[in-house]
Amino acid sequence: MQAMRLAIEEINNSGSLLPNITLGYELYDTCSDSANLYGTLKILSQKTAPYIKMKNNFTDYEMKTIALVGPSSSSFAFVTASILGTFLVPQISYSASNELLSRKQIYPSYFRTIPSDKLQVEVILNLLQRFNWTWIAIVGSDDDYGRQGLQDLYSLATNNGICVAYQGLIPYSTDRTSVKNMIANIVQARVKLTVVFSVYFNARIFFEEVVNANVTDYVWIGSESWSTDSKIAGLPNIKSIGSILGVAVGQVSFPKLVDFEINYVKSVKATNSSCYGCNQMCQECQSFTLQNMSTPSQFAMSASFNVYSAVYAIASSLHELLDCKSGQCRNETVYPWQLLEYVKKVNFTLYNQSIYFDSNGDPATGYDIVMWSWSDVTPTFKVIGSYSKIAGRLQLNKDLKWYSKDNSVPESICSKECSKGERRVQTGSHSCCFDCITCPKMTFVNISDLYTCQPCGFHQWSPMKSDICYSRSIEYLSWTDPLSVVLLSIVTLLLILIAAISIIFLLNLNTPVVKSAGGKMCLLMLCALACSCCTVYCYFGRPGVVTCMVRQPVFSISFTICFSCIVVHAFQIVCIFKMATHMPKVYDMWVKRNGSDIFIVVSSLGQVLICVIWIVLKQPSPIEDYDTFPEQIILKCSETTSVGFVAQIVYIGLLSMLCFAFCYMGKDLPDNYNEAKCISFSLLVYFFSWIAFFTTYIIYQGKYIAAVNVAAILVSVMGILIGYFTPKFYVILFRPELNTTEHFQTAIQNYTKKQSAAD
Template identity: 40%
Template sequence: MRLAIEEINNSTSLLPNITLGYDIFDTCHELLYMEAAFHLVSETQASTVIAVVGPAISEMTMLTSRVFSLYLLPQINYGANDLIFAQKELFPTLLHMVPTDEYQVQAIVSLMEEFHWEWIAIVGSNNKSAQGTIQRFISVAAEKNICVSVQGIIPSDPLLSKKIINEIVRSIQLSNANVTVVFSEENGVKEFFRVVTEMNVTDIVWIASDSWSVLNDVPTVSSIQTTGTVLGLTTKLIILSQLKELIQQAIACTAQNSSRNSPWKNGTGNWSLASSPCNISSDTLKLLVDACATRTPFYTYSAVYAVAHALHSLLQCNSVSCHNSKIIQSWQVLSKLKEVNFTLRDNKIYFDNNANPSTGYDIITWNWSGNKVIFKTIGQYHSGQLTLDKTLIQWKTPNNTIPFSYCLKQCGPGQFKSDKGTYLCFCLCDDCPEGTFQNQSGSSYCFPCPDDMWSPAKSKACYPRTIQYLTPDDPNITALLIASSFGMFSVVCCMLIFAIKLHTPIVKAAGGKLCFIMLGSLLISISSMNLFFGKPNKTICLIRQPLFAISFTTCVSCILVRSFQIVCIFKMATNLPKAYNYWVKYRGPYVCVCILTLVQCLFCSLWLFHSPPTFTARNDLSKNETYVQCSEGHFIGLGMVFSYITLLCIACFVFAFLGRQLPKHYNEAKLITFSMLVFILSWVCFLMIYTTTDGKYISALQMFSVLTSVYSILCTFFIPKCYIILFQPQFNTKDHFQSVIHKYTTRNKSVK
């Protein structure tokens, strides 16, 4: 820090005509550093303190930062990296010159990914900081499918330490994990490796956190070089050569100057060399000089320069002078600190949006030369990118090959890594479920089959689905086809009988030539059943429902017109003779049938225009089959078409009721009521099933509804008349019909 202050004060361009002063406080005890913190915030009120550098310990930084944040006093730490510091809402004025443990976790996980290590152990100290980092590491590692097989805690109690570490090391050996991450302080990690060497553990890759990766005391553990390869993270090493000269100059001893006064004196805030204490041993001198080669000095140095550059911006300095003469507030410095971006000793210095530094980590390995260790830099982790020179690593394996650390079990083809393991590990194997496949080993997931393919469980490939549709081979369809064939035969027979006996009274009473329209429409209706089985296509889907609806509407319209006509003849012909004459003259029955049928054609057109039936392939009805069928479009379209037929049936009920007192051969109220009721019930049942369920036999259910509709009219209207024509010809004479009409007329007159 002193080196940076003197360089800045001697600079003519950074802060010209501005002299920086500083106070140094001891942090060896909580009372001392908290007293210092409160002293500094009191000085902040007087606008003499504008920034704080340090302390280097996480616990100290947590406490002091909470005090400084109340006064918006910026604090730059050069050593504390606890995971909690990533929560900026708790530490709004804290900035970092070294990365936090969150960044370290990301770096170690990237290292695991680089070497494809996915089955590891993790050990940490028994303190809140280490345990928080371990839990964060487990969470981040799980997202990358890296499994923690063993998690151990090194106890702080020396009496329990060796026993528990023995259990941890034994668990690591049993887990077959070849990589172990160690988050620990110096004392804990030394005790851990003493046990490791005693248990003769070898060929393990040890991942060292930055807290011990370059400590000189850890490699002194006996036989530690036999335990395996050590890879570690550490902050970037940048040597300040001028610092060595400054220390040597400050502690120079002469025989003539042996005063016990402080080597520095603090006058007006500027520190200058005075005298230095004599009797400093050569070992102490070596320790002080070696401190220049550690990683901490540069980050303290750069923290001071960051404050200077913030002041340079705040005071609007140029190469000659600084123009802003106003009193500087600490919150103003904090704002400018977050914006600094400069180069110092060929290193870019700036802070990101979370106040984290621009510096990253060096990746080091321990290379051994006899019993001497060399901390060899083999790569860097910076801005989320890992770069490595793997050739510099000395692996404890044959031919210096990279060790592997995989799951206990390698999943084979047709399997995937399960998430049922410990800590979200994927080291158990599950079979690929139906409809998925995996043709490689060691995969974490299964691929879904395409829509037109399927696969059984634990499959290595997908197979084409079998195309299924209703065929005559199905017993249900066979039965329906036999019934429809018999129905078509019956309709044709009725047409022949009615054609031969066209001029007989029974045929005329049934409607005469109108009966052939009815029978023709019934024949078309029952023939439409052939469109409901077999492999469908777009055309079939479009025409099959409208074909039945229009043809059956024609038949029901004929029954309605015939019922209306008979009621008119017997009840209204005498009262409205002119209307009856128009009805006969202009072929009223045929006109009405055409109009009623055209209305149905209009409904069908609207249905086909807005929501037409479509050809669909269903894969959800069977695991290995694709069922092709027709989807009827929106329910409203189908419902509108059949609602119209139902309305005509209700009209038939009304006229059948009005004609319930007519002569025997003209009174068919019961038969018409029964046939219309059968039609309504069959299609109401179909629509209810169609809207609430779905399945392979929906088309078969439609065929059944068509069949019952045709048979209801055929059996109640035409077959009884054919029976009279063939087996009771005495009732098919003019005399018989005249006698029946005469009885009806006589009965009505007597009633009046």
């Protein structure tokens, strides 16, 4: 009241805001619904009529009052806003904060200088999120303010992952039974934080019972109506209940009001009229002195400033409406609906505070965050942060005094957060109550869905208990890999060795050693071995369609040709020394019909047929192996997983077994012609190399399986070179005396004598 009187006196005494206009006012006590309704209807009465008389057409309706400041209660404001809105009478409340009053389609002429409860609810939500309080209780006063605040906070909290374990309304009644039951339910719900969205007198009833119930070590968050109420803070043993935070209207330094009240009391005493300016029903006014006055709190000053700024908002609107900029206001009748349009546009600064209204009639101010402190004898409310409506951001001090063990932030959760890579399994009706289950490999869980282990993408992987998926690395045997460099060096040396042996054999083609080894057939074998070595180059680098389709068939065919030559050579030697005498017709037919050439061609065509059928039915192609290693994509060819590959190896194995058979038959031939040891060595090397390959393949199928395949090919080629060709190469270069016709004839004669003696 005094803040309003101060504002009106300042405006009337000012020569700039409303120069030739004097503002008047009437005060109504809205202590009940009937009084509130009476005051509202009185505002609408005609200016000249002593009784209430209203017209349907309000455009030229000259009513007694053109604007209203108040009331303080949201419940009363709904009545005044509904009635005055019909007549477009501007109404600026300083304390009614219910969110529904911002609906312009219902309350078109309602404004306020206190933020809407919608913003207050957002501030409380930010506090809950800042300290990770997800298991809470909400209680509100049983009126429009408390019910709407409870409803809005419940909706906003649940939509942001905060669970409300209990909610209830605090009645304003002398019967405290329901309040006691409410407190018992809060304790039973195992929450450690309760939001009390209530007007101050209901909140006082609630906390009196909280103290009586000996509830301790809780956190309480208060709405702006009671968060700075000194009477609640002064309750006996209130400090035992724990930490209390609250939302409060922003502080404003307003020293003029204190001086104004002091001067007012002095004027009352000077007139010697004990009830001057006071309600005649107030008996305490007669004994009122300056000593009875206590300095109002800063928060009470802020509430009074809202009244002060509301009056100035109306005066500023009149200033614009009556065009007072020239120093003289127009002298004309002002209708409320005319003033309403200028109230919407008001924008000025008062005590460094910007005063204007948004499209909903709400101010641009935010809130202070206060924390109750009992460090001193008298309870104090310390500002620990603020919330800006414009920035939409909560700012808090880093060092807060919590009334808990070790001054740590109290927890209020139903279940502890799951560890990284664990999903939630809800255990009750609330999403905040859950068990934690570990996510298996190749799945992840993150904030987008805390209840599901989501599978990783096709080209991704994850270990157990993972919250993200990693991109798989693409692996293949590259040309620059150190192992590749070693293998390529060996291939190069082998090709050089094969070329050297081929040249030596070509130059000594008609010598006994070369002839006994197969003559021109040796050159065919060496070419086949060189071709086998060349297929090794297809195993390096990223597998392609051509390399996958060519490398294994070419190796199999070339190696088959080589083994066919060895089989033919072993068979011919046995024929010369054994079958020629016992089976002369068969021998003649073999020689005359070029049996060796036919066998080589037929056996090679058999391998070619296997390769063609394999390529036609299931062509080897590049594949991406996702199964061997979870974190890798192995690029390889599909050949090793096919029947055709095994069939080729088995076919070569059958030829090698045939070689063994002929070698065994010729084990007693002359040393110059006895190839059993050399061929057996070569075949054993071949067998062991491919057995080692398949054994390794069963155990390991990573990118280096290609290197193992290359090694098997190289060892097989080296086995034949070392076992079959190197001894003859040695004789030609270093033992020329053994490479003569006489030496070979002598060996044959000695073999013939032994055979004759045996017969």
